[in-house]
Amino acid sequence: DAGVIQSPRHEVTEMGQEVTLRCKPISGHNSLFWYRQTMMRGLELLIYFNNNVPIDDSGMPEDRFSAKMPNASFSTLKIQPSEPRDSAVYFCASSFPRVGETQYFGPGTRLLVL
Amino acid sequence: SQQGEEDPQALSIQEGENATMNCSYKTSINNLQWYRQNSGRGLVHLILIRSNEREKHSGRLRVTLDTSKKSSSLLITASRAADTASYFCAHARNRDDKIIFGKGTRLHILP
Numbered sequence: 001d002a003g004v005i006q007s008p009r010h011e012v013t014e015m016g017q018e019v020t021l022r023c024k025p026i027s028g029h030n031s032l033f034w035y036r037q038t039m040m041r042g043l044e045l046l047i048y049f050n051n052n053v054p055i056d057d058s059g060m061p062e063d064r065f066s067a068k069m070p071n072a073s074f075s076t077l078k079i080q081p082s083e084p085r086d087s088a089v090y091f092c093a094s095s096f097p098r099v100g101e102t103q104y105f106g107p108g109t110r111l112l113v114l
Numbered sequence: 115s116q117q118g119e120e121d122p123q124a125l126s127i128q129e130g131e132n133a134t135m136n137c138s139y140k141t142s143i144n145n146l147q148w149y150r151q152n153s154g155r156g157l158v159h160l161i162l163i164r165s166n167e168r169e170k171h172s173g174r175l176r177v178t179l180d181t182s183k184k185s186s187s188l189l190i191t192a193s194r195a196a197d198t199a200s201y202f203c204a205h206a207r208n209r210d211d212k213i214i215f216g217k218g219t220r221l222h223i224l225p
Contacts, residue, residue, distance in 0.1 A: 033212070042215075043217075087181065098225075099206075100145065100208055100211050101145075101162075101206075103157075105156035
């Protein structure tokens with residue numbers, strides 16, 4: 001299996017621009033998680049989906065952040081407009097069969113907003 | 115906060131020594147998991163221990179769970195340079211609930 005795939009791996013953008021991060025979970029996994037990691041705040045859960053349905057988005061920092069999962073094999077996390085404080089590493093993870101089981105992480109997207 | 119806490123925050127030991135990291139949590143749990151993160155990489159799952167288990171082994175890793183004290187420990191025996199990484203514990207209240215990660219322990223193995 002290819003594991004969780006994230007793209008892009010690195011993104012540098014200017015403040016105010018729209019950023020879209022992409023994730024392909026492991027085939028057959030039915031839960032998908034988006035995390036953000038910074039030195040200051042550590043690893044934060046932003047949102048997670050179960051069977052393509054958003055279950056908990058309480059970690060999404062503000063309305064500039066949105067996430068979708070149109071099908072079982074694809075999810076996006078969008079930031080519009082981006083701000084320098086959004087600079088972080090964003091991880092996607094997936095799990096099966098239940099939400100509280102082992103999570104498999106992607107390599108992350110390193111985002112720098114100038 | 116439901117967040118678990120690891121102790122110590124950072125640990126440096128000589129190669130070949132054993133490394134012990136501890137984790138505490140605040141709620142009842144279904145399972146507790148340990149993950150490793152090498153610098154610049156994603157987290158990698160190491161081991162999962164369920165609430166009805168007390169100890170689990172995987173290679174050089176030994177995990178214990180004390181639900182009465184709401185704590186767990188991860189022991190890495192005969193440490194190697196490649197074990198240098200951050201180690202996170204995470205717990206789930208039940209199998210249908212999200213897992214909560216701690217802030218991690220940074221382990222540095224000295225040559």
